[in-house]
């Protein structure tokens with residue numbers, strides 16, 4: 001395996017290690033869906049981002065068995081989605097996704113739907129992942 005590929009795969013393995021073992025997630029206030037891993041992406045069918053009346057959901061929690069922390073998706077004004085790792089930047093507790101914010105059950109930090117810190121003790125914003133549309137799916141790039 002060439003060095004560049006080794007580093008990329010190794011980086012993904014580290015990311016998977018960081019993000020592993022998602023069990024039950026903080027879905028209160030948001031729909032929880034299971035994504036699929038395709039290469040370096042977490043894939044979600046666009047249909048799963050719609051409410052029963054056909055309107056887009058404002059927030060969704062995406063999980064996968066290989067992810068330690070789920071990913072919160074928040075709809076943006078331009079029709080896209082922002083993807084945030086649900087890992088508190090204070091001491092790595094799993095966040096709870098609510099309508100427009102994420103809260104930490106450990107020590108009370110709160111984050112806005114863009115990942116910015118609203119309340120400490122956390123000081124750093126949440127990790128964000130790029131998203132893109134591809135056919136009938138939304139892809140979250142986990143390599144970024």
Ligand code: FES
Nearest residue numbers: 088090091104107
């Ligand atoms: S781990 Fe989240 S506030 Fe401490």
